[in-house]
Amino acid sequence: xxxxxxxxxxxxxxLGKKLAELGHEIMxxxxxxxxxxxxxxxxxxxxxxxKKEGFNAYxxxxxxxxxxxxxxxxxxxxxxxxxxxxxxxxxYLSNKILIDIANPLDFSRxxxxxxxxxxxxxxxxxxxxxPKSRVxxxxxxxxxxIMVNPHLLDGSHDLFICGNDAEAKKWVREELLQNCLxxxxxxxxxxxxxxxxxxxxxxxxxxxxxxxxxxxxxIHVVRKSNVD
Amino acid sequence: xxxxxxxxxxxxxxLGKKLAELGHEIMxxxxxxxxxxxxxxxxxxxxxxxKKEGFNAYxxxxxxxxxxxxxxxxxxxxxxxxxxxxxxxxxYLSNKILIDIANPLDFSRxxxxxxxxxxxxxxxxxxxxxPKSRVxxxxxxxxxxIMVNPHLLDGSHDLFICGNDAEAKKWVREELLQNCLxxxxxxxxxxxxxxxxxxxxxxxxxxxxxxxxxxxxxIHVVRKSNVD
Numbered sequence: 001x002x003x004x005x006x007x008x009x010x011x012x013x014x015l016g017k018k019l020a021e022l023g024h025e026i027m028x029x030x031x032x033x034x035x036x037x038x039x040x041x042x043x044x045x046x047x048x049x050x051k052k053e054g055f056n057a058y059x060x061x062x063x064x065x066x067x068x069x070x071x072x073x074x075x076x077x078x079x080x081x082x083x084x085x086x087x088x089x090x091x092y093l094s095n096k097i098l099i100d101i102a103n104p105l106d107f108s109r110x111x112x113x114x115x116x117x118x119x120x121x122x123x124x125x126x127x128x129x130x131p132k133s134r135v136x137x138x139x140x141x142x143x144x145x146i147m148v149n150p151h152l153l154d155g156s157h158d159l160f161i162c163g164n165d166a167e168a169k170k171w172v173r174e175e176l177l178q179n180c181l182x183x184x185x186x187x188x189x190x191x192x193x194x195x196x197x198x199x200x201x202x203x204x205x206x207x208x209x210x211x212x213x214x215x216x217x218x219i220h221v222v223r224k225s226n227v228d
Numbered sequence: 229x230x231x232x233x234x235x236x237x238x239x240x241x242x243l244g245k246k247l248a249e250l251g252h253e254i255m256x257x258x259x260x261x262x263x264x265x266x267x268x269x270x271x272x273x274x275x276x277x278x279k280k281e282g283f284n285a286y287x288x289x290x291x292x293x294x295x296x297x298x299x300x301x302x303x304x305x306x307x308x309x310x311x312x313x314x315x316x317x318x319x320y321l322s323n324k325i326l327i328d329i330a331n332p333l334d335f336s337r338x339x340x341x342x343x344x345x346x347x348x349x350x351x352x353x354x355x356x357x358x359p360k361s362r363v364x365x366x367x368x369x370x371x372x373x374i375m376v377n378p379h380l381l382d383g384s385h386d387l388f389i390c391g392n393d394a395e396a397k398k399w400v401r402e403e404l405l406q407n408c409l410x411x412x413x414x415x416x417x418x419x420x421x422x423x424x425x426x427x428x429x430x431x432x433x434x435x436x437x438x439x440x441x442x443x444x445x446x447i448h449v450v451r452k453s454n455v456d
Contacts, residue, residue, distance in 0.1 A: 109347065111421050117346050117428075119337065157450040160432075189435050193339050197432035200345070204388075204425035207417050208449060219447040221436060222385040 004069020005029060006062050006088050008043035011101060011144045012075040016046075018148035020055040022180050027058040028075075029065035029088075066092035071099070071176075072133075078104035078122050078199075079115050082129055094132035097168045099176070100195070101139045101147075103202050112206045114199060123195025127164065134168035136161065137195040138177065141205065143215035150183050150218075157218040158185045162194035187221065232297020233257060234290050234316050236271035239329060239372045240303040244274075246376035248283040250408050255286040256303075257293035257316075294320035299327070299404075300361075306332035306350050306427075307343050310357055322360035325396045327404070328423070329367045329375075331430050340434045342427060351423025355392065362396035364389065365423040366405065369433065371443035378411050378446075385446040386413045390422035415449065 001024050005012045008030040016026045033043040041049070043059035050057030058068070066072060066088035076084040081102045085093065104115040104122040116122055123137035138161040139147045146152055150159075159177060163169045169188065177183040189197060201219075209215055229252050233240045236258040244254040261271040269277070271287035278285030286296070294300060294316035304312040309330045313321065332343040332350040344350055351365035366389040367375045374380055378387075387405060391397045397416065405411040417425060429447075437443050 111347075111424065113346050113424075118341050118431075119339075153450045153452055155450050187436070187439070189432075189439070194435055196339065196341075197435045200428040200431050203346075203428050204417075207422055207425045208415070211415070211417070212451065214451070217449055217451045220450050221445055222381045222383050222448050223440065223442070223445045224381055 001025070002068055002070045003027075003073065004065035004067070004071070005073045005075050006065055006084055007075035008033070008046070008059065009037040009075070009077075010040055011147070012073075013037070013040050013046050014144035014148055015073065015075065015101075016057065017050065019180065020050060020057050025056040027060050027065045027068040029060050029062045031062070033059045033061075062088035063092065069096065071097045074098060074100045074102050074126065076102055078102035079106065081122060082125060085126065085130065090130055090132075093130050096133060097172060098126065098130065098133040098135050099139070099172060100126050100135055100137045103140050103199055105202060105206070112203050114202065117196065117200055121193070121195035121199050123162070123192050123199070127192045134163070134165040135192055136163035136165070136169055136172045137192065137198055138172055140198055141201055142218050146216065146218055148181055150181065152216060153218055155220065156185055157220040158187050159183050160187050160189050160194075160198050162189040162192055162198065164192050185220070229253070230296055230298045231255075231301065232293035232295070232299070233301045233303050234293055234312055235303035236261070236274070236287065237265040237303070237305075238268055239375070240301075241265070241268050241274050242372035242376055243301065243303065243329075244285065245278065247408065248278060248285050253284040255288050255293045255296040257288050257290045259290070259315075261287045261289075290316035291320065297324065299325045302326060302328045302330050302354065304330055306330035307334065309350060310353060313354065313358065318358055318360075321358050324361060325400060326354065326358065326361040326363050327367070327400060328354050328363055328365045331368050331427055333430060333434070340431050342430065345424065345428055349421070349423035349427050351390070351420050351427070355420045362391070362393040363420055364391035364393070364397055364400045365420065365426055366400055368426055369429055370446050374444065374446055376409055378409065380444060381446055383448065384413055385448040386415050387411050388415050388417050388422075388426050390417040390420055390426065392420050413448070
């Protein structure tokens with residue numbers, strides 16, 4: 001399958017590599033494919049390295065990736081996701097599954113906060129702005145290395161998913177998360193408004209990351225064995 | 229020890245009973261000690277029942293409870309906590325450990341929200357309003373029956389705690405949570421600003437409650453065994 005990734009930083013590169021290894025054709029994308037992404041190489045260097053390793057991997061503009069993908073992943077910085085997806089082109093995102101992995105994090109204050117929260121969320125904003133896209137919020141509550149390798153952690157742990165389109169959600173859950181990425185435990189939180197819950201967990205995630213000095217953790221919802 | 233509980237609803241009654249059973253003297257409190265609390269009896273009926281069972285349990289005004297307690301628990305509805313604590317009397321709360329168990333939940337919309345969040349929190353507001361109190365945020369992320377009986381759930385699961393006063397936090401953690409209530413896994417999130425993280429988890433908690441149709445769950449933070 002052709003997967004278009006809007007974004008080219010850590011999440012895009014790690015998720016893109018894993019999906020390419022599984023046989024998918026991947027295009028990551030950037031405003032500037034020549035620009036380094038912090039500790040990660042530019043989109044173009046990433047794609048060149050991947051091609052040398054024999055994978056079908058490409059780099060392009062946001063619009064290139066949106067046109068290329070049968071399924072689209074939003075792996076941009078949440079503060080700029082709407083703008084990036086607008087650049088990608090509403091017409092190329094329509095009628096496609098659009099998986100929103102981004103978080104609207106704001107690190108400009110002394111304590112992390114969200115640029116949208118509580119009575120709205122990034123996932124909802126994307127669905128409203130692109131009403132013909134089938135927006136599914138998933139994978140935003142874990143680090144990229146956990147996204148592509150949930151068995152890195154010891155014991156059961158859960159992924160959350162939400163979205164308005166039941167068929168799209170089923171596909172993302174079963175094909176992408178379970179079959180491709182190996183997620184065993186997935187909790188369907190309902191419609192896209194549950195993006196609020198998935199995103200409002202992030203400040204706790206960031207605090208735990210600071211405490212552990214590691215992004216290699218996730219939460220498991222523990223219940224009674226004789227569920228009441 | 230004499231424990232004053234501001235509030236008299238489910239959390240106050242369940243937590244008060246458990247602490248009374250452990251030998252503490254408890255006063256719960258209400259604007260109107262004769263008023264039923266939903267499925268739970270009035271503060272006065274609760275105290276009468278408890279006395280018949282041989283416990284040192286009382287009902288009074290918010291101010292009575294604040295004067296009575298060597299340690300104070302805020303078990304009010306988070307939307308009205310500041311007002312209730314003001315009625316309790318700042319002078320009676322000063323220099324005492326004040327454990328904030330409340331959540332600023334707003335159920336007036338179609339989806340649960342918080343009356344304060346993201347760049348502030350109830351825990352911080354209480355600490356600012358009562359600067360001489362030693363405010364510790366804890367127990368707000370679990371149902372009352374889990375608070376007093378963490379072993380009700382199968383497997384490890386975590387409680388979060390935060391506050392500015394290290395000595396007060398140590399006492400709450402070791403004496404109240406570990407020794408009295410039996411909590412094994414407690415994660416110290418740092419200063420009182422982490423109340424934001426503990427409270428912003430609540431919308432996810434409420435959604436999980438709706439899905440499970442049960443409040444008997446909690447989260448466990450799962451890590452690698454060889455922690456990096």
